[in-house]
Amino acid sequence: MSSRRRRESSRTNISEEQITQLLSTLRQLLPEIPHSHSHKASSAAKVLKQTCNYIKTLHREVDDLSDRLSQLLATIDADSAEAAIIRSLLI
Amino acid sequence: MMNTPQQVKNPTSSLKSRFITRFLGALTKINAEDPISSPSPTRIFQRYRRIKVASNKSMAYSVRSRRIWSRAMLSRFRSRRSAFSGRRSSVKTTNCTTINVTINENKTAKGGLDMQTDELRELVPGGEAMDVCNLLDETAHYIKCLTTQVQVMRKIVDFCHLSK
Numbered sequence: 001m002s003s004r005r006r007r008e009s010s011r012t013n014i015s016e017e018q019i020t021q022l023l024s025t026l027r028q029l030l031p032e033i034p035h036s037h038s039h040k041a042s043s044a045a046k047v048l049k050q051t052c053n054y055i056k057t058l059h060r061e062v063d064d065l066s067d068r069l070s071q072l073l074a075t076i077d078a079d080s081a082e083a084a085i086i087r088s089l090l091i
Numbered sequence: 092m093m094n095t096p097q098q099v100k101n102p103t104s105s106l107k108s109r110f111i112t113r114f115l116g117a118l119t120k121i122n123a124e125d126p127i128s129s130p131s132p133t134r135i136f137q138r139y140r141r142i143k144v145a146s147n148k149s150m151a152y153s154v155r156s157r158r159i160w161s162r163a164m165l166s167r168f169r170s171r172r173s174a175f176s177g178r179r180s181s182v183k184t185t186n187c188t189t190i191n192v193t194i195n196e197n198k199t200a201k202g203g204l205d206m207q208t209d210e211l212r213e214l215v216p217g218g219e220a221m222d223v224c225n226l227l228d229e230t231a232h233y234i235k236c237l238t239t240q241v242q243v244m245r246k247i248v249d250f251c252h253l254s255k
Contacts, residue, residue, distance in 0.1 A: 015224065022227035029234050045207050051230060055214045058237040062146055065244040070139035072251040073122050 023047050030054050107239050109153040114243065117145035146244060150236050160229045163217025 023044055030050050121141050148168060154161035208226055212218035215230050 018224055019227065022224060022231070025231050026227060026234075029231055048207050048211055051234070052210045052214055055211075055230075055234065055237065058234070058241060059214075061241045062237070062244065063143065065241065065248055066143035066146060067139050068248050069118070069142050069244065069251070070135050072248060073118065073138065073142075 019044070026051055106153055106236070107243065110149050110239060111243055113149035113153060114146060115247075117149060118142065118247075121145065146240055150240050154232075154236060158229060158232055159221060159225060160216045160218070160233050167216065 027042070027047050027050075030047075031054065121138060147164065151161045151164040151168070156162045156165070208218075208223060211226060211230060212221070215221075215226065215233050218226055218229070221229060
């Protein structure tokens with residue numbers, strides 16, 4: 001019985017390490033929030049919450065940029081602009 | 092902001108150029124199929140929808156099936172297409188429901204971290220069926236791709252402003 005408990009706890013420890021590592025990878029991708037209390041060990045829940053908020057922000061930005069593009073596309077000439085854009089972006 | 096140094100060749104640069112090529116192609120197509128002269132509000136709204144879908148599609152196709160989230164997104168696009176043409180895509184939905192049942196059982200057993208990932212699972216394509224490790228890994232890649240999307244779209248918008 002005790003050996004089974006030991007085995008289970010070692011399994012969860014390994015996956016906890018993995019999870020901590022993955023969470024720190026995520027935390028590095030998130031934009032820094034200046035006013036947050038910078039405890040070195042920000043909880044998993046906080047990182048997940050910030051991640052969700054960040055993804056929602058990015059979705060909204062894609063929305064907003066699509067909106068602006070839909071209005072701007074009407075005003076530019078496709079062929080010449082496209083070639084120039086490709087050149088400028090891929091450099 | 093526009094002159095971000097990109098001297099170091101990283102793996103995301105080829106993803107970025109694939110996305111740019113696809114997305115610009117889609118934009119040219121959308122522009123060609125719409126009358127430039129008189130954009131009514133309905134037309135502009137339709138165009139906004141098409142551009143948004145084109146942006147997400149271009150990114151998903153550029154990642155191809157290398158990621159769980161991109162595969163989920165691509166199958167979503169395909170089932171939407173077949174739904175419009177009237178064909179049934181019941182196979183995919185049955186798989187999802189069986190997977191969801193298993194996940195719920197695991198949730199009550201594990202508790203803790205699984206409860207907190209609920210919201211994230213809804214935001215990441217295909218997130219409902221992933222285990223926690225995959226979910227976090229896929230989320231990181233998904234965020235990187237989203238930021239690339241936003242970056243490129245912003246540059247295009249800026250360029251349109253400049254060329255006026």
